[in-house]
Amino acid sequence: MVDQFTNTFLGFERDCKRGVFGRVKHYYGVFEAQNRGSLHLHMVIWIEGALSPKLIQERAMADESFKHQLFLWLESVIKHELPSDTSPLASESKARQKQCLLGRPPHPDHPDFPSIWPQFLREVLDASGHVHKHNDTCFKKTPFSMLSLEPNDRDRLCRFNYPSPLVPESSMNDNGKISLKRIDENVVGYNPTISSSFQCNTDVKFVGSGPFAMALAIYMSHYAAKSTLDSALIMSALAAAMKSLQSNNTTLHSPAVSEDEERCRKLLLKTLNQINGRRELSGQQVACALLGISNHVTDAQFAVFYWSKLLTWTSPTIFPPYQPKLKPDEIFVGQATRFLI
Structure with a gap:
């Protein structure tokens, strides 16, 4: 149509x-x-x-x-x-x-x-x-x-x-x-x-x-x-938060995990359950996702705009290029500058 x-x-x-x-x-x-x-x-x-x-x-x-x-x-x-x-x-x-x-x-x-x-x-x-x-x-x-x-x-x-x-x-x-x-x-x-x-x-x-x-x-x-709330995006965000809690080679059930960290973990899990439990998808939305139908239509081609690169170009002292924190054994000669997009 x-x-x-x-x-x-x-x-x-x-x-x-x-x-x-x-x-x-x-x-x-x-x-x-x-x-x-x-x-x-x-x-x-x-x-x-x-x-x-x-x-x-x-x-x-x-x-x-x-x-x-x-x-x-x-x-x-x-x-x-x-x-x-x-x-x-x-x-x-x-x-x-x-x-x-x-x-x-x-x-x-x-x-x-x-x-x-x-x-x-x-x-x-x-x-x-x-x-x-x-x-x-x-x-x-x-x-x-x-x-x-x-x-x-x-x-x-x-x-x-x-x-x-x-x-x-x-x-x-x-x-x-x-x-x-x-x-x-x-x-x-x-x-x-x-x-x-x-x-x-x-x-x-x-x-x-x-x-x-x-x-x-x-x-x-x-x-x-406008973007929809995607479950994969939610899970990746929570996974990053959980990984942060597990830093210093500790586990969630390790005594090294403080009470506050455990409460944060439970809060994140409850939040995820609430979001996924309250979210409803119609048959049309599911069908579009399965068939790979885009969420927009246009006849034009649009350039991708990277906000972080623009900030670095306009003021490199205030917004320096992103430099990944590599371990000593991962550093190699001729490493290219990377930007966080």
């Missing part, structure tokens, strides 16, 4: 190299497992020929025609309103909800496609949660004492910022922040082509300038650098 999205909908394998967002230069996506174990994708897309957020702001401020065209393009690929002249999906119709999410979308060659597609899109948006409704996840970081507020007051505590303020027309403020046209305060940003084709929940945002863009960049970087 991800390959279909990048190759067809982003246009990487199409002859014209155009997708639903235009020509895409690069993409980088990270898979994340929800609390229930299901996998979903966070992806950043770079548009071919796009200006930097700063240049977009400067040109939009100086050229009204450019700003108008920019707003038209953004409003065509990111929607914040439900299709007009459509009816909501009946919440009690479970069979229809499953059909919207698991059935085939209308074929474009169907003679009535222009009339049936908007209603199909509306039902997909309703069934896939594109119309935000508060749940426990919205307030999981809210202090318990504030959960008894009135509904209107609780709206301001939603960590997803819904309901969002209505925006009659797209605009840009002095800081370069773009507020896209929003007719419905609870509709999550979506692309009609992607949502109707994949029939799942999506959230499309434009990364521009201003505090919101900076917060969004940090949010995306968090997911790009």
